[in-house]
Amino acid sequence: MSILLKAGCNVVSLQRTETPQLTALAGKHPGALVISKGDVAKEEDNKAAVDVALQSFGRLDALILNAGTLHPLGAVSSLSGPRLDELKSLFDVNFFALVAILAHAIPHLRAREGKEGLKEGEPAGRVVLVSSGAATGGVTGWAAYNASKAAMNSLGRTLGNEEPDIVTVAVRPGTPDTVMQQKIRELGAAHMSPSDHARFTGLHERGELLPPHEPGGVLAGLALDAPRELSGDFVNWNDEDKALRWRRKV
Structure with a gap:
């Protein structure tokens, strides 16, 4: 977020909680x-975020969709009864939230009117998953997380075919040093x-998290x-x- 702001962009952040760092x-x-x-x-909260962007800045150029949860952990054979409800909750965050915000945002992402500085032939909008x-x-x-990310990629492929004036890219971000990595450990x-658990704990122990x-x-x-x-x-x-050729530095 700070990288975009330093590049002179206007940003709307959809957040469940406002951290001291975000406030600062x-x-x-x-x-x-x-x-x-x-x-x-x-x-309704996804729609509200799109509306806030339009009300605040009059246009919508890009979405970076980063929300995600790893819970519930467990083998496929364990995801029954109440755990099946937990899996559905994971999909609400990791997949259905994407569909919700995209459905509201796509008409504004594909629009070219009112986007000063947009060059002829340049995409009108971009989505980064x-x-x-x-x-x-x-x-x-x-099992739950793997399936939700596969669904995300499928959604991105479909959107890429459906919306010729919106560039949609799904990105594997490597293994950054985040709260999710802490939960895995x-x-x-x-x-x-x-062996799978040791692979992730080893990255932390060797200081190899990004x-x-x-x-x-x-x-x-x-x-x-x-x-x-x-x-x-x-x-x-x-x-x-x-991907790397497009990187913006801090």
Whole structure:
């Protein structure tokens, strides 16, 4: 977010909670960062965020869709009874929230009117989906998360075909040092195979987790400049030709 703001962009952040860091960032960029409080799992909150962007800035150029949850962890055979309801809740956040905000945003993303500076032939809008290697992998104990990210990628491919004036890219962001990685280390051993869990704990122990701003710079760059030929693709954040070349630095 700070990368986009430093690049001179106006940003609307849909947040369930307003952290001190977010409040401080908004204070540094008055008028350029607008916080829309809400829950991505609620369609009305997704619509409200789109409306806030239009009311505040008069246009919508890009979406970066990054909300996600790993819970419930567990093998496919464990996802019955109340746990099936937990899986449905995960899909509300990881997948159905995407559909909800996209349905409201697409008419404004594809619109060219009122977008000063838009060059002829340039896409009118861009969508960056924060995906995962889980979309094509099969980490044990991640049945729900793996399936939701695969669904995300499928949605991106379809959107790429349906909306020729919107570039849609799904991005594997590597393994950034986030709260999700902490949860994997703390809770994963009870649900994942020892080898899968050791792979993630080893990255932390060896200091090999990515600083979040590194893949974040790629997400920001793609939101601003992703070319038409990437639409519908699933790319690795550090692919020199398909992602890394667009990175914006902190």
